[in-house]
Amino acid sequence: MTSENKLVSVIKCRDPGEGAIKAVSLLEAEDDFEPCLGVVFIKPNIVVSIPYDQAPAELTDPSLVAAMVRYFYEHGAKKVVVGERPAWGGSCHDAYRVSGFGKAITENGGILWDLDSDPEVWVPVNGHVFKGIRLPRALVEADLLVNIPKAKTHFLTGVTVGIKNLFGCIRYEDRKKYHREIDLASVLADLLKALPPGLTVVDAVQAMEGFGPHAGTAVEMGLVIAGTDAVAVDTVGTYLMGVEPRSLAILQVAEKLGLGNIDTAxxxxxxxxxxxxxxxxxxxxxxxxxxxxNVHVYAGGVCPGCRPRIPTVPLSYDSSKSYAVIIGREPIAIRPDVEADEVWLIGNCGVRAGMACLLRRAFLGGFHKGVPKVVKVPGCPPLDWYSQRVIFPPLREKGWMT
Incomplete structure (x- = not known):
């Protein structure tokens, strides 16, 4: 697998569906892509149960995916399946219903698939991180895997284009585990070896900048990017977002492992x-x-899994109170002159280190304002706690999640 002399199409457009068809048609005209006559599996990016119009920079545009469903049927596909595994352990059924994907896909003859309910098969990889990985059978057995990600910045990987979107194909429990890996780039490279898409179509019509992939800001790029080589598409997509491809660990690792060339030239x-x-x-x-x-953060030895939780605590902020947030394996000790009404301990490491710190403080000098309220946020990373208290409540309140 190499990106040298590979072809990538870039289309400027207002309509995502039209842009996608033009981008793929350019590949077809150059004899770089041949439509599949068998079973096509499309993997979009539907991270959570929220209407698309309220998260246009976070979710793949349903109209783009619907256009690709029509395209493959018009070119003789036997069956077109659209499947996803939403983030944070949410329901795939809710995500389809609320986002608009359910209606958009089924109206065009597509079949909705819940990857969480699909039987899994073992795929040998002999990769840098793992020897093999369990993946949904429908993905592995499809005649063509089409990856349709959203172009976004990402606090862990710099940007997320096509390769990172494959991360949504693995089990939620595995995602939690690998999200705390320092070498996430090698995990993603191994996943690309196990599940190489035959076509990647990037929705960069509305992209996300800033603290992505969920808390960033929408930015108009007006582009659709497509190609049959995943590394080449990610290289071009990264460059178009203003980032030097060689600055990203995932692309460096992909090139080192022989998965592609990351020079745009x-x-x-x-x-x-x-x-x-x-x-x-x-x-x-x-x-x-x-x-x-009046929220003071004491951090040290923090892995990637816990970092994004800092802006979310305390959940209920009172300007008349003072707060301390302890996070990481070796957080800076609370100084004797620092007082807090509430102390938040983030992640299993933060809970252990924070409790030791508080006990030491109590033993040495006590708390001048009295013993603070201690809130433990357990988990490694604390995604389940975060989901149940931050993500899911407003979604349930609006009827977007059952």
């Missing part, structure tokens, strides 16, 4: 001139600083 681009449509998106800058003045 070695990739043939048709459609738009890259530098004419390139934008510089705000990066996902992360700081160990709370948005509130």
């Amino acid at each position: 070695d990739i043939r681009v048709v459609g738009e001139e890259l530098d004419e449509v390139r934008k510089t998106l705000l990066p996902p800058i992360f700081q160990f600083v709370s948005q509130h003045e």
Whole structure:
């Protein structure tokens, strides 16, 4: 698998569906892609149960996926299946219903698939991180896997284009485990070896910048990017977002493992001139600083799984109170002159280190304002706690989640 002399199409458009058809048709015209006559499996990005119009920079546009369903049927596909595994352990049924994907796909003859309910098969990889991985049978046995991600910045990987979207194919429990891996890039490279898509179509009509992939800001790029080589597509997509491809660990690892070439000069681009449509998106800058003045963060040895939880606590903020957030394996000890009404301990490491810190503080000098309220946020990473208290309640309140 190599990206050298590979073809990537870039289309400027207002309508995502039309842009996708044009982008794929360019590949077909160049004899770089041949429509599948068998079973096509489409993997979009539907991370949570929320209407598309309220998260247009977070979810793949349903109209783009619907257009691709029509395209494959018009070109002789036997069956077109659209499947997903929403983030945070949410219900696939709710995600389809609320996002608009359910109606858009079924009205065009597509079959909705719940990857969480699909039997899994063992796929040998002999990769850098794992020897093999269990994946949904429908994905593995499809004649063509079509990856349709959203172009977004990402606090862990810099950006997320096509390769990172494959992460949504694995089990929620595995995602939690690998999200705390420092070497997430190698995990993603192994996953690409296990599940290489035959076609990637990137929805970059409305992209996300800033603290993505969920808390960023929508930005108009007006592009659809397509190609049959996943590394080439990610390289071009990354460049179009204003990021040097060689600065991303996932692309560095992919090239090192022989999965592709990440020099844009070695990739043939048709459609738009890259530098004419390139934008510089705000990066996902992360700081160990709370948005509130009287919330003090004590961090040390924090893995990627816990970092994004800092801006979410305390859940209920009271400006008359003072707060301390302890996070990581070796958080900076609370100084004797620091007092807090509430102490939040984030992740299993933060709970252990924080309790030791509080006990030491109580033994040495006590608390001048009295013993603070201690809130434990357990988990490694604490995604389940976060989902149940931050993500799911407003969705249930609006009827978007059952």
